Amino acid sequence: MSTVQEHPTPAAHPRGATAVEIVGAGRVFGGRSAPVVALEDVDLTVAAGEFVSLIGPSGCGKSTLLRLVADLDQPTSGTVRVFGGSARDARLARDYGIAFQQAGLLPWRTVRANVELPLALAGTGRASRRERADELLAMVGLTEFAEHHPDQLSGGMQQRVAIARALADSPSLLLMDEPFGALDEMTREHLQAQLLRICAETRAAVVFVTHSIPEAVFLSDRVVVMSPRPGRIRQVVDVTLDRSGAATPGSGPHDDAGDDLRTDAAFVAAVAAVRTALHGGGTGPRGVDLR
Numbered sequence: 470m471s472t473v474q475e476h477p478t479p480a481a482h483p484r485g486a487t488a489v490e491i492v493g494a495g496r497v498f499g500g501r502s503a504p505v506v507a508l509e510d511v512d513l514t515v516a517a518g519e520f521v522s523l524i525g526p527s528g529c530g531k532s533t534l535l536r537l538v539a540d541l542d543q544p545t546s547g548t549v550r551v552f553g554g555s556a557r558d559a560r561l562a563r564d565y566g567i568a569f570q571q572a573g574l575l576p577w578r579t580v581r582a583n584v585e586l587p588l589a590l591a592g593t594g595r596a597s598r599r600e601r602a603d604e605l606l607a608m609v610g611l612t613e614f615a616e617h618h619p620d621q622l623s624g625g626m627q628q629r630v631a632i633a634r635a636l637a638d639s640p641s642l643l644l645m646d647e648p649f650g651a652l653d654e655m656t657r658e659h660l661q662a663q664l665l666r667i668c669a670e671t672r673a674a675v676v677f678v679t680h681s682i683p684e685a686v687f688l689s690d691r692v693v694v695m696s697p698r699p700g701r702i703r704q705v706v707d708v709t710l711d712r713s714g715a716a717t718p719g720s721g722p723h724d725d726a727g728d729d730l731r732t733d734a735a736f737v738a739a740v741a742a743v744r745t746a747l748h749g750g751g752t753g754p755r756g757v758d759l760r
């Protein structure tokens with residue numbers, strides 16, 4: 470099993486301990502005649518190293534919120550700060566890695582060259598780039614496909630390449646929009662466990678959009694439950710699980726999928742808490758301590 474241990478763990482980000490700070494953010498699409506209020510008055514702070522998932526009904530603004538953080542779109546009201554600066558500065562400084570629903574690979578580059586791209590942009594030398602890309606391709610199970618081109622891979626395989634690319638430069642922040650949505654269940658659980666391990670090693674903060682309640686609970690320190698359009702934060706569920714087992718490399722081929730955690734009573738209770746919040750039951754305790 471490949472790990473990312475030989476890459477240095479980044480110290481706390483030089484520009485501050487808060488990865489993302491969103492204050493009063495709104496996004497209205499369209500003209501005055503038929504405006505679509507995608508987001509309204511969203512406040513959210515993600516600490517450095519924190520894993521936060523966004524969950525909510527289709528069209529509630531999850532992707533829009535992530536795009537504001539990535540500086541792929543701008544809020545019509547409120548502010549978005551990333552590591553204390555503007556979202557634009559963070560984009561230009563390549564402070565974050567992104568893995569979105571569409572893999573977005575460059576079709577003329579090989580799989581390995583796609584994974585190497587963030588490192589090439591950062592000026593990393595050829596040998597180090599190759600070593601890192603091969604390590605990540607092993608992690609996502611695509612070693613044999615390093616010399617292939619994206620159109621020779623299935624959609625799920627392309628998505629795994631995109632995840633490897635997002636991790637290549639060990640970013641302090643990962644922005645992920647349903648990155649595992651197209652994968653079969655076994656691969657999905659394997660990559661969830663790998664992602665936990667990577668986050669434990671690199672202390673990267675993650676903002677993760679998903680439709681899967683178990684996935685959100687398995688991965689997250691906090692699950693942000695959004696309401697139907699106009700998207701607002703309905704409830705934040707704090708999830709306190711002991712993930713040390715799931716985040717530690719195992720010795721067997723299948724013992725890294727966090728199976729123990731997923732069958733734990735505390736995990737099941739957290740899933741129920743998020744489900745209740747999603748269905749509108751926001752009257753319970755804000756924090757759910759399940760240790």
Ligand SMILES: Nc1ncnc2c1ncn2[C@@H]1O[C@H](COP(=O)(O)OP(=O)(O)OP(=O)(O)O)[C@@H](O)[C@H]1O
Binds near residue numbers: 506526529532698
């Ligand atoms: N570029 C755009 N122009 C107009 N409307 C948009 C645009 N992007 C998003 N919207 C609208 O904003 C709302 C939120 O969309 P968004 O994609 O953020 O939702 P989502 O929660 O990510 O949905 P899903 O779970 O289905 O991916 C939707 O009503 C969508 O139609």
